[in-house]
Amino acid sequence: MKRIVGIALVAFGLAGLLAAGSLSITGAGATFPYPMYSKWFDEYHKKNPAVEINYQSIGSGGGIKQVTEGTVDFGATDGPMNDDQLKAFQDKHSCAVLHFPTVLGAVVPTYNIPGVTASLNFTPEALAGIYLGKVTKWNDPLIAGANKGISLPADDIIVVHRAESSGTTYVWTDFLSKVSEEWKTQVGKATAVKWPVGLGGQGNEGVTGTIKNTPDSIGYVELIYAESNKIPYGNVKNAAGVFVKASLGGVTAAAAGAAKAMPDDFRVSITNAPGKDAYPISSFTWLLVPSRISDAAKRDALKGFLSWMLADGQNYAEALSYARLPKEVVAMEKKALDKIQ
C-alpha cells in the first residue's frame, strides 16, 4: 500500500515536470476559421517545436470574452469588437486590443432538401424572409421565383442557426441587416441575437452536423464546412444583382474595395460589397491580440507567429477554401505588428 502511494507521488511529481520546456500559448474564439487555424498552429509547431499554440474553438463571443478576462493569451473573432467591448478591454487591461485580419472567408447558406442537389439561388429577400419566419415552405414564391426549373417540395423549412455567441452569426446578421430593413429593426446584427425561428447548433461544426442530419433544413456556415462535408450550398444575389456562388474569387473581389480603404484598426465589414463578382456574405476574420504583453517569451512567440502567418501562412489558405489577405492589408499588418509591446 505504502509502495503504491510512493510510486504515485513520484509519478505525480514527474508529470508536473513533463515537457516544462516548451512555451504554451492559449487562444480561443471563432469556429469560422478553425480549420485554417488548426492547420496553421500545427504547421507552425512543426517548424518551431518549442512553441505550442493551443487554440480552442468556442465561438467568437467566447474569444472576445476570454481575451477581455485575460484568461487566454489571444482571441479570435469574425465579428469585430464593438466600441463598448474595446472600451471594456481598455479599462480592464490599461492597454488596447488589436485586431489582426488573418484570412478571408465566406458564409454560405447551406441546405439539405431531399431530391435537390443543385445550387439554389437565394435572393436577400428570401434569406431574410426564411430567417424571420415569414417564408416557411421550400416552394414559397420568393425561393421558387429565383429557381425556375428546380422542383422544390412543399415541405416546412427547418431553420438552423448558431446556439451560442458567434462571429459567423455576426457576418450573417450584418448582411441581413444591410439588405432587409425589417431584419435590422426587429433583430439587428450581433454575435448573438434573438432568433425569430429555428434550431440552435453549437459552433459551425454543430450547425453543419444538424444540417447533414435533418432533411429540409437550412443553415449558415463557413464555406469549408459545407465543402468538406459535401452538403450543397446556394448562390446569393449580390448588390450588383448577380447570383454568385461562394468562391475564393468572389471573396477576394468583395475585399478589393475594403483593402484600399482599410481603417487603422482593421475593423471593417465587407458584406454586400459592390462589384459584379463580389460574393455578398464575405468577411475578414481577426485575431485579437493585446497591445501590451508582459511575458516577453509569449510576446515574441506571438509576433513570430503573426509574421509567419502573414507570409508563409497565407499559402495554406486556398487549399482550405479561405482567401488570402489582399497585399495592401498584409503590408499594413506588418507595420501594425510593432504596436505589440
Next chain:
Amino acid sequence: MNRRLRWRKFVSAFMLSMTGVCAVVAVSVLFLILGYLVVHGGASVSWSFFTNLPAPVGEAGGGMANAIVGSAKLLMLAMLMGVPVGFLGAIYLAEFSGTTTAFIVRYAADLLNGVPSIVIGIFAYSLAVLPFKHFSTFAGGFALGLMMIPITLRSTEEFLRSVPVSLREGAMALGASKWKTIATVIVPSAYRGILTTILLAFARVAGETAPLLFTALGNRFWSPGWSQPTASLPVAIYNYAISPYEDWHRQAWAAGLVLLGLILVINIVARGVLARGISVSRS
C-alpha cells in the same frame, strides 16, 4: 374457484410479470449501451488512438493521447484535493465531533453533493480561473476534487462508524491515545470500505464533463505542468460528437468505450473489494 378469484389471480400473475419486464428492460439498457459502444468504438480503438495527438481539422490519423493523459492528471489532482479533505473530515465526524457540528458538516456535505456539476463549474471558474487569469489543469482538478469531497466524507464516515466498539475499547484499554487508536486500529480495519469509497468517488468524477468546460478548457497539444489548459476524455467526446466530421465521430465512440470501460472496471473492482470482507451487516 369462482370467477372473481380467477380474475384476481390473473391480474396478480400479469402485473408481477410486468414488473419482471420492467426489471429486464432496465438491466438490458446497460448491455445495450455497452453493446453500441463496443460495436461502434471497438473498430476505432487502435494504437494510434492511444498514442497520437489530435490532427488538424479534416485530416485523419489523429488520436487522443493528450486527452487520456490529461484526464489522468486531472483525476490525480482531484484525488489529492478531495480525498484528504473527505477522509480527515470523516475522521473528525466519526471520532471527535459533537452532534451539532456533525449535523452541520453532514448537511453541508449533502448540499455540496447535490449541487449540479455545471454549477460546480461556475464556482470553480470564479475561484480558480479568474483570479489566476488562465484556464488550467489545476482549476479542473479543483472542480473535480470538490465533487469528490462529499462522497468521500459521508461514505468514509459510515465505514469508520461501522468498526465494532469492541475494537476501540480494546485499544483504549491497552492505553492507546485517541489518535493512535484511529491511526492504528480503526482506519486499518475500515480500510476496505475506505478504498471502495475512493475508487467509487474516482469513477464518479472520471466521467464528469460540465465542470471541465470552464476550467480545464481543452488543448490540442500536451499540457505541460499544471497551469495550462488540458484536454480530457469526456470533453473530447463532447467536442467530437457534436462535430460534423466522420473521423472525429469514430474517435468519440472509441473514447466513449475507453472511458466507460475504465469506469465500469473500477466500479466492479470496488464492489468486489467491498464484498470480500467488511463486517457491515446488510440489513
Next chain:
Amino acid sequence: MATTTTSVRGAGPLAGSRAFLARLRDGDEIARMATFLFAASVVLITVLLVYQLWQGSALPRHRFGLSFFRTSVWDPVFDQFGALPFIYGTLVTSAMALLIAVPLGVGAAIFLAELAPLRLSDTLEFFIDLLAAVPSVIYGLLGIFIVVPLMRRVIQPQLKQFLGFLPLFQGPAFGLGFLTAGVVLAIMIIPYIISVSREILLSVPRDQREAALALGATRWESTWKVVVPFARGGILGSVFLALARALGETMAVTMVIGNTPVISASLLSPGDSIASVIASQFKEATGELYTQSLIELGLVLFLLTFILNGLARIMIAVTSKRGTGLGHA
C-alpha cells in the same frame, strides 16, 4: 492556529495551559484540531459556493427582480434576459423523464424486492448500480447517434401520424428536442429510482406482507395494496432524488435538446434547459449582465435541487423509521 486557553477554576492560568500542553503532547488535541479544520473546510466551501452564486448574480437580481422568472425573452443584444424558456425546458424534460422512469423504475424495484430470489435480486441490482455509473457524456453520445435519428426517422413521424391532432405532437420532426431529452433523461434516472425504492421496499416489515397474504390477498394485491403504500413515502423520496438528478443533468441534455430558448406546447419542438444554456453560453457571455444572468440561472438550479434533495431525505428517513420502528411482534 487558534489556541484555546482553558481557565481551570481554582488553579492559576499556568495550570490551565499546562493541561492544554499535556493534551497537545498526546497528539489528540492536534488530531482533533487538524481533522476539525478539514471538516470545517467542507462547510466553508459550501457557504462560499452559495455566497458566490448570490453575489455573482447581483446585477440581474436588482435589474430584473422577479420578472426574471416571468419573461421569456433572452436577448443578449438588447440586454433583456428572462429565464422562463429555460425553466420551462428543465421542467418539461424532467417531467417527461419521471413519467417514463417512475413506472418502469418502481415496477423493477417491486420485482427486485418482492419477487426475485435474493441472489438474482442482488445480481440485477449490481447491474443497475453499474448503469448509474455511466457518465452523462456517454448518454449524450448515444443520444446524438442512436436516439435522435431513431426519433427523427421512426418515432416522431409515427407520433405525428397517430397523435398529431394533439398540440403535444405538432411541428416538424427534428429528432432533437424536448421528447428526446426527456427519454434520455428517463434512462439516466431509472437506476436511482430502482435502487432507493428497492431498499425501501426491502425494509418494509415482513409481517405487513404476511398479514395481507393471510387475509387472502394475492401476491400482487399484498404488494400493491399493502407494501407499496407503506413504503409510499420512501418511494416518493426516491422520485424526488431522481428529479433532482434530472434537473441538474447537463451534457446529455445539451447534446440532444436543440439549444433554442423557446416555449412550445409541442414535445417535438427544440428547447433548452437551465443547465444546458449555462454550459453552452457561459464561456462567451460578454458583458456583466449576460454573465450574471447565467449565474442567476445557476442559482435557481441550485435552489431547486436543494429543496428537492431536502424533501427526498426527509421522506426517505420518515419511511425508514416507520419500517424499523413498527412491527417486530
